Amino acid sequence: MAVPTTAVWALDTDQVLDEAFARVRRIIGRQPSGYDLKRGVRALQLLMAELSMRGVQLWQVSEQTLALEDGDNDVALPDDVLEVIEAVLRDDGIDLPLPRMSRSEMLAIPDKDSPGRPLRYWVDRGRDRLTLRFWPVPDGDYTLVYHASVALRDIGTMVDSIDVPTRWMPCLISGLAWFIARGVEECPSIEVEHLKSEFEADYMTAVSDDRERVPLRVVYDLSVYTRT
Numbered sequence: 001m002a003v004p005t006t007a008v009w010a011l012d013t014d015q016v017l018d019e020a021f022a023r024v025r026r027i028i029g030r031q032p033s034g035y036d037l038k039r040g041v042r043a044l045q046l047l048m049a050e051l052s053m054r055g056v057q058l059w060q061v062s063e064q065t066l067a068l069e070d071g072d073n074d075v076a077l078p079d080d081v082l083e084v085i086e087a088v089l090r091d092d093g094i095d096l097p098l099p100r101m102s103r104s105e106m107l108a109i110p111d112k113d114s115p116g117r118p119l120r121y122w123v124d125r126g127r128d129r130l131t132l133r134f135w136p137v138p139d140g141d142y143t144l145v146y147h148a149s150v151a152l153r154d155i156g157t158m159v160d161s162i163d164v165p166t167r168w169m170p171c172l173i174s175g176l177a178w179f180i181a182r183g184v185e186e187c188p189s190i191e192v193e194h195l196k197s198e199f200e201a202d203y204m205t206a207v208s209d210d211r212e213r214v215p216l217r218v219v220y221d222l223s224v225y226t227r228t
Helices: 013-028 034-053 103-108 166-182 189-209
Strands: 061-068 081-091 094-097 120-125 130-135 142-150
Touching (some): 013 034, 034 166, 081 130, 103 120, 166 189
Antiparallel strands (some): 120 130
16 A cells, blocks of 8 residues: 655644534534534634634744835834834844833833934834834944744635644644634533633643744853952
């Protein structure tokens, strides 16, 4: 028997909805109506937002660049950027670490309009988008290179793929079943809690697997013992 040579299997939106409704149908004993399917699509979009808020998922991370000119400050980032994870300032081909500061640290700077090479940045998390403010204010042309957590893509048609890796499909299906069951009157609260528990278990499995595998490095500071 020949072994398949492809590894591109995935579920589209319609199949994910069908798998999730199968779990709810087992509880309520009826087929979903057309309105239920419409609610299911909304629930799927809400679940995607839930996954984004639970932390930075690796497939959401995107490296982006931003050209800075003299005097540029309060720079608006693209609408789909949810968070800035880390950033460097590229100056003449050299990448210089650019630490992030808090709102309180930004407020405590006496001269916020001081020009120079940016040394730190603050992220203003507004309602519609993120805005970056630098200190000092750029005094020339620089390039900001940053890793951003971007929003998951919107749910398209029923035959479109979902912006989630295949390895996260069990978590997506159990989470969608939970979201759908919360809005179904015939579904007892104990069953809703059971579906939630299944989702949390699948989520923890996916998170534990979907991580950067780098060795732990511990550096001891012995300067207090050698200081004269």
